[in-house]
Amino acid sequence: MKQSIDLSNQIKDIILSNGFNSVGISEADKLDDSTFLKKWISSDFHADMAYMEDVEKRSDVRMINPKFKSVISCTLNYSSIDSKKLSIKAKRKGKGWISKYALGDDYHKVINKKLKQIQLRIEELYREKINVKVYVDTGPILERAYASKSGLGWIGKNSCLINKENGSWSFLSNILIDQELVYDKPTLKNLCGSCTRCINACPTGAIVDDKVIDARKCISYLTIENKKYIKKDLASKIRNNIFGCDICQEVCPWNKESNITELNEFRPRAEFVEPDVQNLLTLIEEDWDRVKIKSPLKRVKKDGLVRNILIVMGNLANKEYLSTLEKYLNSDNIIHAMTAKDSIERIRESKVS
Numbered sequence: 001m002k003q004s005i006d007l008s009n010q011i012k013d014i015i016l017s018n019g020f021n022s023v024g025i026s027e028a029d030k031l032d033d034s035t036f037l038k039k040w041i042s043s044d045f046h047a048d049m050a051y052m053e054d055v056e057k058r059s060d061v062r063m064i065n066p067k068f069k070s071v072i073s074c075t076l077n078y079s080s081i082d083s084k085k086l087s088i089k090a091k092r093k094g095k096g097w098i099s100k101y102a103l104g105d106d107y108h109k110v111i112n113k114k115l116k117q118i119q120l121r122i123e124e125l126y127r128e129k130i131n132v133k134v135y136v137d138t139g140p141i142l143e144r145a146y147a148s149k150s151g152l153g154w155i156g157k158n159s160c161l162i163n164k165e166n167g168s169w170s171f172l173s174n175i176l177i178d179q180e181l182v183y184d185k186p187t188l189k190n191l192c193g194s195c196t197r198c199i200n201a202c203p204t205g206a207i208v209d210d211k212v213i214d215a216r217k218c219i220s221y222l223t224i225e226n227k228k229y230i231k232k233d234l235a236s237k238i239r240n241n242i243f244g245c246d247i248c249q250e251v252c253p254w255n256k257e258s259n260i261t262e263l264n265e266f267r268p269r270a271e272f273v274e275p276d277v278q279n280l281l282t283l284i285e286e287d288w289d290r291v292k293i294k295s296p297l298k299r300v301k302k303d304g305l306v307r308n309i310l311i312v313m314g315n316l317a318n319k320e321y322l323s324t325l326e327k328y329l330n331s332d333n334i335i336h337a338m339t340a341k342d343s344i345e346r347i348r349e350s351k352v353s
């Protein structure tokens with residue numbers, strides 16, 4: 001037991017010394033949350049993210065490898081701008097919004113690199129060869145549920161993992177290991193209380209129940225994962241969100257005083273902070289090969305971003321955008337042409353939410 005305590009503490013020290021904000025350890029067994037995931041899938045809330053359907057694997061890491069005994073969950077703060085900067089304020093100034101998590105370098109690469117270094121150091125702690133696997137949104141793991149189980153926070157009504165000290169602006173990642181460690185106590189206290197700010201603020205009504213998101217309505221899904229045409233009604237509710245959506249976290253009282261990350265890689269690129277949508281469109285059309293380097297924005301591809309900016313132009317209801325939108329009416333890209341037509345109508349009618 002003593003050895004296990006020492007090793008658990010040494011592993012935690014390694015992780016924290018690599019810049020992570022918190023770390024917790026839980027036993028690798030079946031998560032109670034599998035019932036919620038099952039229900040979520042059967043309600044079609046996962047839209048066309050078919051990879052989510054492997055419920056058994058996502059709720060029990062031993063399905064990845066039966067040898068795994070411990071799940072080490074880590075959080076890393078990504079908030080890189082003043083917490084007073086909000087998407088809603090940017091909209092009032094006629095500006096667009098790119099989610100805070102996407103302002104710097106792609107977190108998958110940044111965190112994976114850190115985790116690989118940590119993996120080497122953990123392996124060095126053991127005399128015999130051990131099995132270690134690292135994940136940051138890169139495998140079938142219910143990351144929020146494991147993080148909560150290892151005491152790193154509670155799952156809020158907006159379904160995000162919230163920590164008393166750091167709020168919810170943090171990425172989650174996991175290290176699976178075939179060694180028994182000392183397990184932390186789960187976070188049992190949910191500090192949302194009677195608050196419903198996130199539910200009330202969601203422009204599309206995507207938070208359909210406590211902790212339940214209908215991805216088909218979620219702006220984050222619509223602007224990142226979905227590459228299709230977005231119908232006019234739904235598009236008009238996307239507000240000024242060009243990539244992802246921060247609204248249900250911006251309104252959360254636990255994020256009021258969030259710390260700014262010290263990580264260089266997450267430093268915001270000036271062109272993405274409260275962007276002028278016309279300038280951003282020009283940048284993406286003319287300089288995409290440079291813009292996409294290391295950026296999470298490349299997930300939606302150039303065509304997806306252009307579609308999103310055309311939607312936002314319509315939502316900002318600025319008549320100055322009409323001439324730009326008219327140029328897209330004859331675009332070979334049918335989604336751009338349809339989106340531009342809708343946005344022109346919206347600006348002319350000025351019916352925006």
Ligand code: B12
Pocket residue numbers: 033034036037040049052099100101136137138139140141142143144145155158159160161162168169170171172173210211212213215218220221225243244245246248
């Ligand atoms: C698919 C996915 C999405 C989808 C679906 C979101 C969703 N809420 O399910 C979309 C594209 C919409 C999305 C959006 C975002 N995502 Co996302 N996403 C994921 C991914 C890949 C899987 C999530 C998942 O399994 N969803 C299925 C649902 C059922 O599971 P869950 O969200 O974990 O919810 C659990 C609880 O709510 C609980 N539960 C459900 N119902 C009930 C009811 C009761 C009574 C109880 C007790 C519990 C309970 O059970 C669920 C399973 O454990 C994870 C990475 C990962 N591998 O986990 C990242 C992840 C969740 N996303 C993340 C982020 C940052 C975002 C965005 C903030 C990005 C943005 N700014 O646009 C938004 C936030 C939107 C939101 N409010 O959730 C982070 C969250 C970090 C955090 N602190 O919570 C993760 C963990 C990625 C990472 N590695 O950091 N995402």
Ligand code: SF4
Pocket residue numbers: 158201202203204205206207213217218219220245246247248249
């Ligand atoms: S990310 Fe935006 S659209 Fe999705 S649930 Fe939160 S507020 Fe609603």
Ligand code: SF4
Pocket residue numbers: 156157158159191192193195196197198199248251252253254
């Ligand atoms: S806004 Fe309120 S209800 Fe929503 S997650 Fe934050 S504390 Fe919980």
